[in-house]
Amino acid sequence: MLITNIIKIDTMSYHHLEKHYLDKLDIVRKSQITNFVNQLDKKRSIVAGLLLRKMLYCNFNLNPSELEFAIYRNGKPILVNNPCVFFNISHSNEFVACSVSSKPIGIDIEKIEDSNIDSIATVLHENEKQCIASKNNYKEKRDLFFKIWTLKEAFSKKIGLGLSYPLNEYYFSFFDNGKIIVHSEWENSCNFRSYGLHNSYVFSVSSSIVEQNKIVEYSLNDLIQLINCKGLQF
Template structure:
């Protein structure tokens, strides 16, 4: 979902009432209003999908976290999800198996230096043989692919980025080292200025991504709210 440039304050307040108190506290600790909006919409995006899939009231949704901080939905152990946001975009992936997603806005960076610091020797070698523009583009390809894998296994940055290698052979062919065989990758073109990668434990990716808007998300949530709850908010 692309975040609206201007979300009216009264709408933000109304949307905030749809998330947990724990999430509200986390949002209060964020200093940047854009980060607050991205965090809020990411939570609502997942809630709308859960409400739609299981036909339940939003208030019934309970998120729990594993020892590494990855969230899961209480009572629905077969619902796996992951959220990522960057710049104007908030994205999520859902499945009945482990899945991870990462989006990054492409910006001018010292790709050569960062690759040397964070990537494996094989990945650094590949980047070192590219020109500066190619380095930046490929860096974000690898970064989002690697992040999507780490998020799939649910251990976050407890897994060093340089402990495994990924190589993008072509637009669709991705190879890797030091990653179990039952992991698969796919990239999507969502925006010319962004890189979007998904990883999963099954090779079952949709061909296209679905773009939603804030109003559709809210409709999916409110559809299963009680009339008393809606009237109280009005």
């Protein structure tokens, strides 16, 4: 099983979420939210916590009030009392994405923004830099950079190394049939998918069962209605 939900969070204020839903989250996430300075970061974290709990309940029948989370090595979050259930969360600007799965999973979503691609691509592997440089125009170079970036984030999160695995020590190859392969000493039967979202975001997933991924997108109001409708006991 591999399910991904993507939520657009611009339909409800942070203050409303803080008032009605912050106390429903676990102590680990509440501590993280307290440390955030930016209100948008706080809002995204509350939504991510609510979304994860809804997904674990709907797909694994796990009661939100019984969930126990912890931070594993390199910042990887785990479900302590259900180690065979895996999840991963990512967010960018107005979107929050969450995947739950029966297998280890890594995801990343990024807003595609105009940047000095030649400069920021220096952190990548030489093969990837050459691939980007071979593109015909700026848009193609920019879009490929963000695709590679999200794939690297998803892969490093899936294998549990995070940014401790230098970006220039492994690389991705892309094929005409859509297949994506990672060349890495840590490669462990990972498969990959990369998706465009609303013409200005890119979203990538790393999992051994990525072909099973079911993606559902909805609004924050939809999420709150689902939570209230199901009467989840947080």
